[in-house]
Amino acid sequence: MAEPQVKLLGTMYSPFVDRVKMALKLKGIEYEFLEFDIVNKSPLLLQHNPIYKKVPVLVHSGKPIVESLIILEYIEETWEDIPILPHDPYEKARAHFWAKFIEEKFTQIVRNALLTEGELQEKMVFQAKEALQVLEGELKAEGKQFFGGESVGYVDMVLGSITLWLGPVEEVSGVKIHDPESYPLIDKWMKDFTELPYTKHNSREREMLVHYLDNIRQVALAAAAGK
Amino acid sequence: MAEPQVKLLGTMYSPFVDRVKMALKLKGIEYEFLEFDIVNKSPLLLQHNPIYKKVPVLVHSGKPIVESLIILEYIEETWEDIPILPHDPYEKARAHFWAKFIEEKFTQIVRNALLTEGELQEKMVFQAKEALQVLEGELKAEGKQFFGGESVGYVDMVLGSITLWLGPVEEVSGVKIHDPESYPLIDKWMKDFTELPYTKHNSREREMLVHYLDNIRQVALAAAAGK
Secondary structure (H helix, E strand, O other): OOOOOEEEEEOOOOHHHHHHHHHHHHOOOOOEEEEOOOOOOOHHHHHHOOOOOOOOEEEEOOEEEEOHHHHHHHHHHHOOOOOOOOOOHHHHHHHHHHHHHHHHHHHHHHHHHHHOOHHHHHHHHHHHHHHHHHHHHHHHHHOOOEOOEOOOOHHHHHHHHHHHHHHHHHHHHOOOOOOOOOOHHHHHHHHHHHOOOOOOOOHHHHHHHHHHHHHHHHHHHHHHHOO | OOOOOEEEEEOOOOHHHHHHHHHHHHOOOOOEEEEOOOOOOOHHHHHHOOOOOOOOEEEEOOEEEEOHHHHHHHHHHHOOOOOOOOOOHHHHHHHHHHHHHHHHHHHHHHHHHHHOOHHHHHHHHHHHHHHHHHHHHHHHHHOOOEOOEOOOOHHHHHHHHHHHHHHHHHHHHOOOOOOOOOOHHHHHHHHHHHOOOOOOOOHHHHHHHHHHHHHHHHHHHHHHHOO
């Protein structure tokens, strides 16, 4: 049997790995998923991503590509069918802008809201809501179903990989970030995104995610208290 | 007279603006430079970059593009002559990787070394040296004159816009980050880069940069002391 051409090194719980899976599935690219123990960095991870030692790593014909946004871009350029980025340079620059905005102003902030408490956590929740407000404005201005237009694209995957975790993050950390009344277009977008065949979580998967998030929150709070 | 098609909103002292200027000059694109007062955010800046309110902003036929790395990518796709990025998706992903590495592990760290003192500053100098070590290794592995190969490209501009400031930063903040004996290939690369026609600083420009950096260092240290 021939070696699979595309391998994805990842972990079960990672929005960064999830968005790469989404792009591969959307484009119908077959791949082998190799699950890694991120704590005891495996030799294969160290070999393929010696600088950051992080997943996801996409290995295509033996060559490693790292960092989720760079991997999405690589997937787009290598398998051009079912595009996830606009071809027009200006529209593509806008997609890059929104991805960067989401990473800096939402992804990192939601993560920090999960791992903190008290005043610091309140600040994070406030900032995450500000980001949702900006994204709501963008959906309104563009009048599109998805950030990618009529179909799901790069920006949707970058944001959706985080919003799929939002309910579990809120449940575990006792905060409320998303409010359907304040962000009705984001709310509809989240529902549409959740209905896609390659983004669904079943109830067992959701339960395990909640358990995982609760664990890392407790570890982070204990570490902060021990300082 | 027709309105210039390309405008660059920037400030005199910004590596992020400088790298965009380099790409425009390398590709021979005529542009109008509009200098902005970043402290008293000008209306034009707020109009074109309402979310980040930062320069550089490239305005092409009236459409704004923001964030220096995204602007470089836009310039590359819009004016294809004299390429600054490889065409091959894997090589392009590697260029994206190094740009991200430089931004996170060198640019931010050098900035922090400028704005701090004592133990925190020592830590920043140590981390900046670690980044130079990694970049030295990459030049060695690739055996190329520039990160872009035989000619200057995207990664060179991203790194070079910072290393051009390194001497002045070291002078102002009293630290030593670059060491020609430890990083001989980086040293040669820096010299080659400085010799390019569109990267030269004359002695008056260097003196003004030192003065500017000294000012922002004093302001940052006073603010930290006042906390």
